[in-house]
Amino acid sequence: MNQEGKSIYEQYLEIVSATPEVDSSLLQKHVRNLRESEKYLPIGMTFLFITNSSKQKYEFITKNVEYCTGLKLQDLYEEGVNYIMSRIHPEEIKKWHAIVGEIINELLKLPEDQRLKANFQLQYRLKNGSGKYINISDGHIPIALNDDGIPYLFLSQVTVLGSGEKAEPKGILMCLNNNNEYDVIFKTPDKAGNIEIFLTDREIEVLNYVGKGMTSKDIADKIHVSKETVDKHRKNIIKKMNVNNVVEAYSKAKRADLIE
Template sequence: MLLKQIKTIYHDIFKSYDHPALTHHIKKITELDVYLPYSSTFFCITNTQNLTFEFISKNMTSCIGLDKNSLLKEGMRQFWNRIHPEDVELWLKALNDLMVFTLEEIPIKDRQRMSYTWNYRLLNEAGSYVNIIQNTTPLEFDSDMKPIIGLAHYTVLDPKIKMPITATAKLLNNHNEYETKYFNNFSQKLITNGLSNRERDV
């Protein structure tokens, strides 16, 4: 799939006409990043309206070897170019299904308490594909309460681990526990259809 096609589909999923202010989020995250230790997880503030990373933590380079300043300049397009070709279509379907589920099934009052997780393989600077588990929590919404600004955590796992492409939407309930509201295994749907969301939480 061509990058231009990816951009078009991605834009359709996250289409909005709002331009939220990010200054306060970036300031707080930047302050926090100084104190966080290096690990196999890095985080970013993502802007789905202009397809940019508004912030990238220092761990990104140590995790996947990419130049932070280059990603800040080039944005999501450069990142997408590194997703494994076999994963692109399933990844886009996962994003679309999560968005549709949120808009159709999650009440507006609950959307700020949602967290979304999906995975894919990404080509690191060394030329190897690694597993990425991305967890995104919305920070800002448009006028239709569609999530458009997110705090994304990327956990890097060994490429030898065989992982199906999955997507999960969880709600932080009144007990401050995450409750699975949506799950889909896009690689092996038949295997997971028998499990309820509650069984996955357990």
């Protein structure tokens, strides 16, 4: 991908635009899974969707997107990915393009059989349905490759992290290794450097259980609170530690000797 004058992201979209229609059986399988998962999502915090980069549209979006963002399902389906792109904070869109370009570059360096084991996440500000900016974490897992081995269909998740606080856009690309653990392939530099981490005892307890592979429901049962409370703890941990997800938070806390 080295066409002069075009960003890597733009070149990527051109390449995958010729991808044939999605395998309907594959798509329906993931839609069924998302419909089931939707029952357990915390209202106002997280929504799931399937992104088709080749057509720049969403194949499916869980209904709670409206609770999380105030954006209308109909607008998202009709206008597709460009609708979301138009709502990224203008101070961050250029950096967003650069980060996504770097992630795509690194993703395509992976052997083809590892690309469906990848997981990349972004953090940036998005304008909600009320015209106010919110901080979100936007994660994507490839679920289909085109004939050239390039990912074009993604299982995606957005979690609302905050109410528009100014923060540098961030991105991370990870890949599952043979031990079923994520290796970090690419990560935007942390300009804040080594900052002191302040977590409550309960947040540290939750993070310890995350490191043991427990789900929010498992943790809730273990510490005798609601699943929604655990999800709020996870959200606070991500925000406090300035990371993309709880997996990265666990690794960072481990290095800082905050957890066992």
